[in-house]
Amino acid sequence: MKFKRKKEEIITPYTIEQCNSCNAILKRKFKEGDYVFKKTDTCSSCKGQMSIAKIFGEVSA
Amino acid sequence: MDFLGINVDKLLNFNDNSNPVMLLVMIVPIIIFVLYGQRIQLQVTSSEINKSLEKLKILKDDTRKELLDYIKTTIKPTTDPSAKIDRYLDYFTIMPVDMDPNGIIQKIRHIMRSREDYTRLQVKTISSEMNSMDASKIENILEAATTLHLLYKMVRHLYLTAKKQNNFPLILPLQMMIPFIMEEAEALKDAVSAFKQGQPIGDGIGPMIVGKMMIGTEKKTAAFETVWSEKEFEGRKLYLMKAEGPSATVGRPGDALERIISENKPDVIVMVDAALKLEGEDSGTVSQGFGAAIGGIGTDRYQIEEVATKYKIPIYAIVIKQSIKEAITLMKKEIADSAEKVTSQIHEMIKDNAKPGQSVLVIGVGNTLGVSQ
Numbered sequence: 298m299k300f301k302r303k304k305e306e307i308i309t310p311y312t313i314e315q316c317n318s319c320n321a322i323l324k325r326k327f328k329e330g331d332y333v334f335k336k337t338d339t340c341s342s343c344k345g346q347m348s349i350a351k352i353f354g355e356v357s358a
Numbered sequence: 359m360d361f362l363g364i365n366v367d368k369l370l371n372f373n374d375n376s377n378p379v380m381l382l383v384m385i386v387p388i389i390i391f392v393l394y395g396q397r398i399q400l401q402v403t404s405s406e407i408n409k410s411l412e413k414l415k416i417l418k419d420d421t422r423k424e425l426l427d428y429i430k431t432t433i434k435p436t437t438d439p440s441a442k443i444d445r446y447l448d449y450f451t452i453m454p455v456d457m458d459p460n461g462i463i464q465k466i467r468h469i470m471r472s473r474e475d476y477t478r479l480q481v482k483t484i485s486s487e488m489n490s491m492d493a494s495k496i497e498n499i500l501e502a503a504t505t506l507h508l509l510y511k512m513v514r515h516l517y518l519t520a521k522k523q524n525n526f527p528l529i530l531p532l533q534m535m536i537p538f539i540m541e542e543a544e545a546l547k548d549a550v551s552a553f554k555q556g557q558p559i560g561d562g563i564g565p566m567i568v569g570k571m572m573i574g575t576e577k578k579t580a581a582f583e584t585v586w587s588e589k590e591f592e593g594r595k596l597y598l599m600k601a602e603g604p605s606a607t608v609g610r611p612g613d614a615l616e617r618i619i620s621e622n623k624p625d626v627i628v629m630v631d632a633a634l635k636l637e638g639e640d641s642g643t644v645s646q647g648f649g650a651a652i653g654g655i656g657t658d659r660y661q662i663e664e665v666a667t668k669y670k671i672p673i674y675a676i677v678i679k680q681s682i683k684e685a686i687t688l689m690k691k692e693i694a695d696s697a698e699k700v701t702s703q704i705h706e707m708i709k710d711n712a713k714p715g716q717s718v719l720v721i722g723v724g725n726t727l728g729v730s731q
Contacts, residue, residue: 310557310688329555332604333566334573334730351697352558352728354688 308354314338318345327352400526403533407517410536414513417547418506422447424550425499432492435485446480446500447507449473467657477501491556494605498553498727502546502686509543545683552688553606558728560684560693564630565600567700568722569731572598577731580617584609585731591705593714597624603726611652611721612661619665624719626672626711627662628704631723632685632693633677642692643679644700646707651675652723674707676700 310327314337321342337347391398422443429439451473454465481496482488488496513532520529552559558566575587575598586599597618601609618624631651635641650662650673666673678696704720712718 308688310555327555327557332556332728332730333558334569335604351694352689353691353694354557355691 307357309357310352310354312349313351313353314347315350316340316343316345316347319343321347322350323347396526397524400520400524400529403526403529404517404521407513407529407532407536410540411510411513411517413540414506414510414543417543418503418510421499421503421506421547421550424554425496425503428499428554429484429496433485433488433496439484442480442484443500443503446477447504449504463657463660466655467661470655470657491605494607494727495553495556498606498725499550502549502553506543506546509539513539542682545686548683549686552686553727556604556606556728558689558694559686559725560680560689561632561686561724562689562726562729563632563678563680563693563697563700564722564724565603565726565731566689566694566722566729567630567697567704568598568600568720569603569726569729570697570701571596571704571720572600572731580614581610582613583607584611584614586614586618587731591708591718594708594712595717596708597622597717597719598722599719600722600731601724601726603729603731606725606727608654608723608725610658611723612658615662615719615721616665618719619669619671622717622719623669624671625716626674626708626718627666628707628718628720629662629673629675629723630700630704630721631675631677632680634685635679635681639679640692641680641684641690642696644696644703645677645679646703647675647677649673649675651677672711674711676703676707 312325312327312331314323314325315321319340319342321340331349331352333349333352335349337349339345340347426440426443429435429443451469454462454469456462477497477500478493481493481500484496513536516528516532519525520532549559571589572585572587575589577585577587579602580586580599583602583605584599585602586597589596589598599611599614599618601607601611615627629651631653633645633651635643650659650666652659652662662673665671678693678700680690680693684690684693708718708720
């Protein structure tokens with residue numbers, strides 16, 4: 298019986314930005330300098346303050 | 359030959375016409391295995407361990423190279439830091455004598471703090487223009503490189519000793535341990551990438567949850583690299599505490615808790631931390647329990663238990679399950695997504711165990727790299 302070699306997973310880091318007023322969510326690739334709860338741009342829909350809610354890694358397809 | 363009614367000659371098909379060469383072909387391997395079986399097994403096992411040892415060497419060398427490259431490109435020191443880093447990789451820590459265990463915790467804490475302070479100082483001497491964030495990242499990468507260096511040296515020592523003395527039993531514990539050692543080594547190697555880029559790691563889930571609860575509050579210093587703030591929640595007063603982010607630090611939760619309790623006397627302590635999952639458990643699973651949820655060498659846990667016992671404050675724990683690799687590498691989505699669930703469980707725990715007018719100390723335990731407050 299031959300065991301299949303486990304494929305190496307490629308994990309891509311993502312940043313989730315959330316608007317503090319309308320809770321709109323923006324998912325983008327992680328940029329260096331990002332950290333959780335960092336205030337970023339203004340919300341494109343309500344002009345509220347966006348901040349980073351999460352940073353995580355997802356396995357690329 | 360008739361033994362217990364079984365005719366062995368018939369069974370093995372021996373008769374006067376049997377080929378003696380075939381007989382030898384059957385018997386000689388048995389004799390070889392009886393006489394040299396252990397040596398053959400030693401050769402097979404040692405060749406497997408040798409492959410792992412070579413891989414461990416690559417991981418160790420790569421981590422060292424990554425650390426030096428990171429220092430050279432980010433910090434741009436005026437002198438080559440290689441010699442200083444190589445010297446640090448060989449540093450050792452002598453644990454205190456435990457024949458008389460009385461007071462050993464204070465001794466261990468003193469030795470570990472001295473080592474931490476010295477590392478911090480050594481890292482800062484690489485360049486005077488280094489900020490605290492970069493310094494904390496380098497300290498963590500250095501810790502990973504030092505652990506890999508030590509693992510490599512220990513495995514090599516056991517492997518070479520067993521080979522030199524042809525000692526098969528000596529190689530058996532190493533053969534059993536090598537998959538765990540390799541898993542940890544690969545996790546340490548992968549952790550370097552997250553440290554370099556300042557990304558939150560799985561262990562940072564506790565500080566991330568408490569950090570979110572701290573948003574909009576005034577943060578005060580509780581101890582070295584540890585912050586706390588106050589907040590109201592449904593008539594209860596909350597004292598929130600975590601390591602100061604987004605630097606790569608775990609802070610000093612023991613000292614901070616001692617200070618907060620001496621000043622504010624909370625009625626309940628809730629600790630949120632990452633915990634190692636058992637094989638078969640899903641990452642990001644949330645569990646509740648009792649006692650101080652904090653890892654490390656044990657000095658902080660001892661301090662927290664001592665103070666809580668002195669003031670008779672119950673300690674409740676909420677843990678987020680993950681593997682050793684997930685705990686020290688970039689936070690996985692499943693773990694990050696558990697934050698909302700844990701927050702609601704903290705609120706429920708507070709309402710169940712503290713009456714309105716009482717106060718609760720909530721501690722987010724773990725490395726707060728990439729997580730502010």
